[in-house]
Amino acid sequence: MSPQAALARRCAAIRAQTEALAAGLSEADCQAQSMADASPVKWHLAHVTWFFETFVLEAHEPGFRPHHPAYRVLFNSYYQGVGERHPRPQRGLVTRPSLAEVLAWRQAVDARMQTLLAREGLPPACLERVELGLQHEQQHQELLLTDVLHLFSCNPLLPAYAEAETPAPRAARPEPVRWVAQTGGLVDIGHAGEGFAFDNEGPRHRVYLEPHALAHRLVNNEDWLGFIGDGGYRDARWWLSAGWDWVQGQGVQAPLHWRRADSAAAGWQQFTLRGLQPLHPAAPVVHVTFYEAEAYARWAAAQCGLPLRLPTEAEWEAAAAPLAAAAVAAGSFIEGGALQPQVVVPGDGGPALQQLFGEVWQWTRSAYLPYPGYRAWAGAVGEYNGKFMLDQTVLRGGSCATPRGHIRASYRNFFPAAARWQFTGLRLACEG
Template sequence: MTSTDSLVDFFLETRLHTENICKPLEIEDYVVQPIVDVSPPKWHLGHTTWFFEEFILKPHFKGYTVFDEDFSFVFNSYYETVGKRVVRSDRGNLSRPSVDSVYAYRTYVTEGIKNLFSTSQSQELDDLLEIGIHHEKQHQELLLTDIKFILGNNPLLPVYSNNFKEHPHENEPQEWISMDEGIYEIGHNSSTFCYDNELGRHKVYLHPFQVSKNLITNQEYMAFIEAGGYKKFDLWHAEGWDWINQNNISAPLYWHNIDGLWHNYTLNGLQEITPNAPVTHISYFEAFAFAQWKGCRLATEFEWEAAQSLFNWGKRWEWTESAYLPYPNYKKADGALGEYNGKFMVNQKVLRGGSVATPVHHTRPTYRNFFQTQLRWQYTGLRLAK
């Protein structure tokens, strides 16, 4: 951002986009929580608002009065430094505060930010506002995928919107991109915004490798299913094999075999599978098993970053073979914001790229997303390497 004014405009645009995501919802949709990983839309609306109130308005706006003393308890996510909070699995029990109250809270805090930045300007405030904006953009992606999970587990499989296009086509023939062995620089290296987990730019040595130009498509993944991929134990990690058998997993999330024809639930409702769209909603376990079946592997996050300028990305979050770990000289920020990334650097795999649910002006080649190996409610896919 070049100025405080443009940053405030970016803030207002972001706040509006969150609310636009919720416009197609019925009031009953706002509080549903089918599983612990999915938060109700109402909670996302409140949590992203609380972030600005807690980290900007309360410490920096002299005389600021909080909207509701209980809202920090309700809308704090995982910040131990801030205090007690509702257990994550109980977010769906919050029939109160009402949806109207949460929207009133959003308006109150948005106006507070506008007033603060009209009278106070500093680099510290600008930096806090920028991370708050990108925090809300992260939640916009989560909000959209959580809405899909909520509606996709409704027995009626209702339409969210006919305007959201989640299955772009892969129209080019698959081919391999060859990368030379050598030393490559990894990590963020500009003055533009990034998260702290992208910092600590460093050199890595890579052996020669190849990476597929295109993402794996539904048609390619259907061939894996038809070849008995979910029944061949030797393709799977032991933990992945246990996972598919204990949970009766035999296809990507949202896939339904109806009279021998594959369909999938989309935000436009139940539809026949689009063969040349990138496969999505697969776990790391499934991505790994498919790569094994093809005699290939997943790229490491370093290989992905080294090669990313040579292929198109951003349609699906792409599983990598890399564990989510700190870069050299990584340092957590002081205070509550130090809890943002560092404490999650264990038992997770890195995803790269972005997806059709990622808001504009949010992802970049060095962005590191991360999830546990069994999760697949995000728009996750895969690209092969060898």
């Protein structure tokens, strides 16, 4: 199979996977918008289609005509170079086009994309733009799920997106943290030049790391219960100033989607895409902000007397890159259907560093900034990453809602410090 034919097959598969994620939702589910940071499912389905029509077909399809001229504005997210945009907080008010009309548009664009990709001799720039569109669609598959989870959490009925699965085995006690030494020194980080990467993953460059250690696993719910039980959300000592203002202003007492059970003896429950479930002590903590992650690291350091902190993104990548092939294979991703972070059962063996990929996006202590020599892509797609390099923090590793083929060791996700509706968690580092 030629590379172009393989790309056409991937295009069909990824586009079908997006629709499969929405297949069990009602039209009302797909219309609602729970907050300004989230988007309706219908908008996600439309926007990724807009991306292919705007950035691929418009540039490379002979005799191009838009499916509907108004869609260019309605479903533009933030691309100033393309033109006007409908306000993000008002996406849920766009009741027309209907869901059926959006799905029909998707089918029409899919057919046009397959016709285009069947043409021989397409220029490399076209194929590269198609690949970008597929990677973009995979990002929105995860966003679709996290936005649905937030939407359903606002419903008093607490509906489940998917049926509950068999609970994970409960260990008597979750496994204690082991520290895996990292020698540091001069290391190369950034995309190595093989396969797709976003522009913010390069150029590859050399950094110096002091010796340090990484926790062998992610911070789990039992760890976090210790933080809550010790009054962590009520003690300003552990919090950055902006984080303390956020805690006080929002009245936060626990991670997002945690709920007190009706019975005090039952403890906490967690709302998930599979409905309301008992909190599993060994599962990775999820839906925490950078503020919470940083506060937890400071609190944990005080409890054990070690110089604990969040890792930098360079420390994380230097440790993860040599293990990436096996670690990605071991992680929980969207294809597995778990839809929530999975438990590592003590005694499972495996590599010294576990849960590097999948489960939860891991907060680092690194600000999202350009690498030395960074150049944004040319044209409107150059707005994809570079213009957000302020007031954002880097996360690494992917989550249980990330497509497995979308992640790599050099991948730099980023969100504001107060974001927590994504599948976000943390791993600790220790200096020295």
